[in-house]
Amino acid sequence: MRELAPRDAEEVAAAVRDAGRDGLPVRMAGSGHSFTAAAVTDGVLLHPTRLTGVLGIAGNRVTVRAGTRLRELSRRLAEHGLALENLGDVDVQTVAGAVATGTHGTGARYGGLATQVTGLELVLADGSVRSDPDLVPAATVGLGAFGIVTAVTLRCVPAYALRAVESAERLEDLLERWPTLPDETDHVEFYWWPHTRDAQLKANTRVPLAELAPLPRWRALVEDELVANALFGAQCRLGRRVPALVPPTNRLATRLLGTRTYTDLAHRVFAHPRRVRFHESEWAVPRTAVPAILTELDATIRRRGWRVSFPVEVRVAAADDRWLSTAYGRDVAYVAAHRYVAEPHEDYLAAFADVVHAVAGTAARPHWGKLHRLAAADLAPRYPRFADAVALRRRLDPEGRFTNPYTRRVLG
Ligand SMILES: Cc1cc2nc3c(=O)[nH]c(=O)nc-3n(C[C@H](O)[C@H](O)[C@H](O)COP(=O)(O)OP(=O)(O)OC[C@H]3O[C@@H](n4cnc5c(N)ncnc54)[C@H](O)[C@@H]3O)c2cc1C
Numbered sequence: 335m336r337e338l339a340p341r342d343a344e345e346v347a348a349a350v351r352d353a354g355r356d357g358l359p360v361r362m363a364g365s366g367h368s369f370t371a372a373a374v375t376d377g378v379l380l381h382p383t384r385l386t387g388v389l390g391i392a393g394n395r396v397t398v399r400a401g402t403r404l405r406e407l408s409r410r411l412a413e414h415g416l417a418l419e420n421l422g423d424v425d426v427q428t429v430a431g432a433v434a435t436g437t438h439g440t441g442a443r444y445g446g447l448a449t450q451v452t453g454l455e456l457v458l459a460d461g462s463v464r465s466d467p468d469l470v471p472a473a474t475v476g477l478g479a480f481g482i483v484t485a486v487t488l489r490c491v492p493a494y495a496l497r498a499v500e501s502a503e504r505l506e507d508l509l510e511r512w513p514t515l516p517d518e519t520d521h522v523e524f525y526w527w528p529h530t531r532d533a534q535l536k537a538n539t540r541v542p543l544a545e546l547a548p549l550p551r552w553r554a555l556v557e558d559e560l561v562a563n564a565l566f567g568a569q570c571r572l573g574r575r576v577p578a579l580v581p582p583t584n585r586l587a588t589r590l591l592g593t594r595t596y597t598d599l600a601h602r603v604f605a606h607p608r609r610v611r612f613h614e615s616e617w618a619v620p621r622t623a624v625p626a627i628l629t630e631l632d633a634t635i636r637r638r639g640w641r642v643s644f645p646v647e648v649r650v651a652a653a654d655d656r657w658l659s660t661a662y663g664r665d666v667a668y669v670a671a672h673r674y675v676a677e678p679h680e681d682y683l684a685a686f687a688d689v690v691h692a693v694a695g696t697a698a699r700p701h702w703g704k705l706h707r708l709a710a711a712d713l714a715p716r717y718p719r720f721a722d723a724v725a726l727r728r729r730l731d732p733e734g735r736f737t738n739p740y741t742r743r744v745l746g
Pocket residue numbers: 361362363364365366367368369372373374382400401421422423424426427428429430431432433434435436437438439477478479481482483484608701703704
């Protein structure tokens with residue numbers, strides 16, 4: 335395997351041409367936060383470490399090099415009175431890596447990161463550098479299979495704050511409110527702890543910057559680092575050694591996380607450090623499917639006798655027009671199951687997939703960067719533009735320069 339860290343589109347183009355001459359496949363890695371082997375190659379691996387930085391800001395559009403981390407982008411945008419419209423729950427990913435797999439946050443009226451993309455600079459298989467607008471709908475959530483992305487232009491919004499209200503709730507109450515809950519606040523998500531009826535609701539409202547009222551630094555440190563990471567990590571380790579303790583410690587979790595309200599810059603509310611490692615599967619489903627999926631998953635966990643210390647996360651997003659987006663053409667809910675990294679995850683996540691399929695059938699689409707077992711034949715009927723995306727990819731990359739085992743499995 336050859337590894338390179340190109341600095342710009344020209345160096346990427348040279349690497350792609352050299353790989354073509356030597357008959358090697360090429361992939362670019364992001365920050366390595368996908369759970370699938372999406373970036374893996376035994377040919378030429380391009381690292382994003384030097385392909386970073388803001389190239390320009392014009393009005394509400396920012397153009398960044400592909401390897402720029404979302405956190406760095408948010409910081410730079412804030413200096414210019416701008417922000418990303420929505421973000422996921424961490425911001426350590428690279429812009430290109432996050433966009434390539436359809437990374438999303440939550441918000442019934444807001445799309446994932448890919449919906450904010452208005453332009454892509456791509457190095458194609460023949461080594462040409464292209465920025466055609468008509469490639470954007472297909473190649474944005476493109477899994478690196480259409481070309482190497484060297485720069486991304488994103489639509490931003492004026493900087494804003496989020497008023498965060500986090501509360502301990504009963505799962506039954508949330509499921510009863512579910513038909514209207516996603517529309518009650520701009521950005522709604524909740525976490526349900528298996529073995530309990532407890533959930534933590536996070537409801538974030540977009541407010542002007544004048545309303546900033548951040549948590550005192552010591553309190554943010556205690557709650558986000560000590561409780562949500564150090565203590566939670568200890569709980570997971572304990573649960574692995576003594577599984578019988580998982581239900582009582584899960585019950586403690588919502589009490590410890592408790593209720594809090596604060597208002598901070600949007601990117602500081604959306605994203606938090608997540609230091610306890612895990613395996614994850616996440617499915618996009620019609621919103622109406624959420625209560626049945628949680629009820630069935632709960633029953634499955636009981637039946638199989640598993641002890642699961644990680645919560646199940648529920649989020650929403652608005653329909654979009656990116657061909658391979660999990661929200662293409664319909665509003666969605668996302669349901670994500672996690673398992674502590676040191677515990678076996680395969681059976682649990684496979685059973686979770688079975689539950690999702692039993693409830694949502696082929697309306698369920700897996701997150702491209704998270705664990706799933708579907709192949710192209712399973713995925714094709716779930717995406718109205720799947721055949722178009724595959725045909726475009728074949729036309730742009732007839733020799734399969736940008737393929738790897740994962741893209742061969744999921745795109746054919
Ligand atoms: C702790 C944690 C929290 C997460 N939170 C969320 C969340 O809130 N919401 C969500 O939707 N997902 C979430 N994810 C998943 C994560 O956002 C995605 O897997 C994302 O792709 C990771 O970005 P990355 O920069 O690490 O890319 P990588 O995982 O390194 O790569 C992802 C894909 O992009 C391709 N790629 C990267 N750069 C380029 C480029 N320049 N050109 C072409 N292809 C490229 C790679 O080849 C690969 O196929 C989370 C993951 C973790 C581990």
